[in-house]
Amino acid sequence: MLASERTGSGDPEESEGNQERIAAFEDLPAIVWAFAGPRHVVVAANRAARASIGNRREVLGRPIREVMPEAAGQHIFPLLDEVYRTGKPMRGEERRVLIDVNGDGKAEEGYVSFSLVPRLAAGGAVIGLLAMVTDATGSVRGRLAAQAGEQRMSELRDEEHHIVRALQDSLLPTALPVLPGARLAARYATAGSVLSAGGDWYDAISLGDGRLAISVGDVVGSGPGAAAVMGQLRSALTAYLLAGMDLAEVITRLGEFARQTPQAAGATACVAVLDPARGELTYTSAAHPPIVRARPGRQAEYLPRAAGTPLALGAGEFEVRKAEVAADDLLIFYSDGAVDRTGQSPHRSAAGLLACAAEVAAELETSLESRCDRLLAGLLSSGPPEDDIALLLLRIQEPSAGLHRTVPGRSDQLGGLRRDLRDWLAEREIDGEDALAVQIAVGEATANAVEHAYADLEPGPVTLTADLDQTGTLRLTVTDSGNWRPPSEDPQGRGRGLLLMQAAMDTVRVRHTEDGTTIDLRRRLGAGPGREVEPGPDELGMDIGHGAHGPEVRLHGAIDSTTVDLVQPVLRRTSRGGALALTVDLAEVSYLASAGVRMFFELAAEAEAAGGRLVLCAPEGTSASYVARLTGLDAYVEVRAN
Template identity: 40%
Template sequence: MAPDGPVETPAGTPDDVVAAFEDIPAVLWAFEGPEHRVVAANRAARASMGFRPGIVGRPIREVAPELEGQQVFETLDEVWTRGEPVIGDERRLLVDRDGDGRLEEDWYSYTFVPTHHPDGSMRGMTVHIGRVTDEVLRRHKAETSAAESEKARQAAQDVVLTLQRSLLPSGLPVLPRARLAARYVVAGRELAAGGDWFDALPLPDGRLAVAVGDVVGHGAAASAAMGRLRAVGANALEAGRGVAGTLAELDRFAAREHATRAATVCVVVLDPRTGELEVAAAAHPPPFVVTTDGAVRWIPVAGGGPLGTGAAAPAPSPTTDRLGPGDVLVLYTDGLVERPGHTLDEGLAALARTAVAAGHEDVEDDATVPTAQVDRIAALTVERMGWTGGGLTDDATLLAVQRTATGPAPFALEIPPDPRGLRSLRRALDAWLDDAGVGEDDAMSLVHAVGEAATNALEHAYPQPPPDGAGVRADAELDDDGRVTVTVADSGHWRPASDDPGGRGRGLMMMRGLVERVDVATGATGTTVTLSTPLHRDVLIGSYGDEAAAGVHGANEELGAEQRGPDLLAVSGPVDTTTVDRFRVRVLEAARGGARVLTVDLDGVSVFSSAGVQAVHELRRDLPGLRLHAAAGSVAGRVLALTGLDDLLRTPERPPAPGDDPDGSSALG
């Protein structure tokens, strides 16, 4: 008699089932029990762990202890507790695959699915993981190579996020005895920016004030309220009110209007020379310290009620602590630690574990994680805390401050009176600024300004051939207030430039456009140019998943000139006294001596000195149809704007395309 319903057929012979399981190209794990004991792992899973022995039968925490602090075990615990699947895309994991103690980077997409016993009770889970490292790195490379991709993405975001960027600091001060890093991300995909804020202010007495706060609500009103509170707090700190006085001032101001009431804030003043800390807070989660030995020390803050609510006033006496050399102070907003179904203590503990792991992982050199420890803590902690609990449900801000054992040594370099020495000077100064953590824009401006000062000295201080012992010396030092002072000195006698309408004499104007202050002192023993300007490092303000800004990189050392069609020449590398003749010749060749209308694309230029400015003035005289393309934020674009040559620029959105009209207008309109 035939059965009433369908009959389940066997999955196959045990050997065939195991063979199929082994050969699946994705990583497959099966866990049992609350300790997540490994009961099955296919070949790809074992390979992801470097085929380490004793995988099956042991809890995954014992199999892969390096995953502690990377929110993997927390995700397993969440699936076990809730009995619900968890899906994630493009998550970075660091694993000791070679067994040498150093962690290698990979990116994965995963699905965690709970499994049950026949009676319905939890048995464990199966985990399906796909390696997507190649796709992620390809996308990162494409984003990095497109200089305007981040600006285009930001322009398409919600207008409130643009407001948030305008109200938060665009950079953090670069100090000799402290290194800072900050990360602000918007919750979810809707980019409804809210009221988180942070600040970092060097004080006149050499101390550093930092603050992190949170205004209730989202949208333009919360952002505007945040901006007002940040301004009041900064003014009070700079006026020497201290942490308690600053909280009292914020409390009085917040009570004036509804939008600023119930905000929370934590204010810290650090003396980087001694490590002494003063901390006060108003209803804000406590800061903590990641110590050099990988431990966490919480700073108990006797904070009062939220600002402006009439609750208990902020504590009149601040908490004192001390930051040792290499220790990292971490301030944050509650968006990082609040998770549905989890207590605040659980969130705080997870945050601390994640910060310690991020700061003390020994990562392979070719990984894309930041090199500096304080940068890794800021970037990876926020990234990883967004993995669990459905992602970030509120804006999240993290500000990290590391007290450095010693400041950067003063910069000093002497170059011979030869234009080829300019490359050595630019390369060495760029490396010094990179080591100090200076942001790309500030570093580019300073290197360019110093290069101009050295070029002027080489061209005007010495006759040709130069006398024995002639040279140009550059010295730089970073002050406690985040300001760098650079002197460029020669021992010659200044010779004025010839009367030349081609653009000579613009070097001093360019320097003053690139740095805050330029002083020139001449005398019988030579000329000294002193440049002074504040330095900052980049802050990324954006949505969850954004990558931290890249560090400073040295400029290309060779001039490149590539013909990209009959009417377009793309130039890259430095245009300075050593390469300007080649630049001029290549432009004349591409324009056929003036017979062809030519656009020169300067976006790839790393240095555009006054020699390049002079060359462009001469070329525009000889080539009436000459057009230039340079994005507003590029090296050449900034110089062209400073030197009155931006009238040669085409529409910055694109270089000319084949079919453009000879007069330079586009046939496409």
């Protein structure tokens, strides 16, 4: 599509010629981009170019950095900047790239060859660039397959997949702690060769007093044997840290343990303890690569090395050092696969890591999970690593205030309370399953207060408080000043809300007195990375259509006690009392309460009795999918990805 396509001409012959040129440009098999100005604003992109990035909307008139944000950290944009600055053409062959082709947030690997040519004004000044790109993914993969044999390559890919899953699921932590003064994110990238995988680790442990222990290490060798040794060292290290030993004793004990463990000799490790209250990082090392500290607006740097030999080698003497840290500091722990690259000097590799670290440290408005992805993409931009990469990012945070909200005990106040809670969680980057669980439990607790506490009274206050303690436990309290109605006394059998709270939280304690009811909710954070879900507005919406198997209804917003009376009659009429196969899409449901769960159970029973069927579409990671799993709704109806 050309920017000039939007303008017309009064001359029919000229217009026809323009259309022919546009058609020829569109049909070029090569990927062609035209950029204007130092920000590389897209002024032209042919069909092949648009298709190569998934035919995204609003391509023209926007800087390519905005059109392809996932390319940040892959050294693509610096190449454009260099050609624009120098005016010298540039070529590249079979460069590895990661592009979000499907628009689902998951970058796909590919290889491209390209030519970058400056566009010059009449006076010779550079006014833009022309990029001609050829997709080399097929030829690269074909060449690799020809070298090793297609069948063997397929077997290696399957074997690599199983090994990676086994390593990540059984030997690496499935979750990282969340503390008031720190935020963590981690990734593990396997080596280009299946036979190289298995000996790296990362870990983080809450010490229970506000301090956080972090470790990263690398075992000599590869394969299942190295993976087993890695698991032993990590377990021993965890035991020493939780026993309250200081770092000098921890690393000494770990070295002694390594001497008694076959194949552990020569392993490297870095162990650190963060004390957010003191703004201090204490660390020690067994010949492991140094920690990187990156601060917004400043050059990244390596912290001074803590002297020490590899585990079980040498005299077993290890230095312990301290470093001051401040809010927004980004500390990067990694294994040597991040800087040990064949064909690249150690100095260049080390400088490359610092450059990538400085870039991600400056992205203060970006989540730490996204920054971790971008840093890893930058490290992998030159191709698959020869050794595994264990990567852990630690961001120092100022402990933030807790949440305290009081609203009138009316149903029309619950949406605002949920939004306040969502915003409070998002500010602390509490996301994934943790955020879903908290919102579900608090939603049920506040709904119970509105529906039951003031059922026969004038609406009184409902108060929500939330704070994160130094052990990484989120503490929430919902209080009212009304009456308590036990679930067994509910004439409509509304006991599912309490069960849903108990399923979502670690502990639920209900205390009721003459002054009202208090519900205490506790959950130890660290559910692991989850899909980030844009909650959307709570306002109810319904779209009714027809699919291949019957009527389809897409619901938007909150499905709770205030909206089920509106939704249920519509769904009944649409399914003709359950006689038809009804599909209900819950992908855009921001909140599914127990009242909504009860409604779907009732509709499913009606459909079964009438010979129809109820199908719920609830993509993984959404509120609806999570609630269905907790309540057993997926045992009665089909819950499938949309």
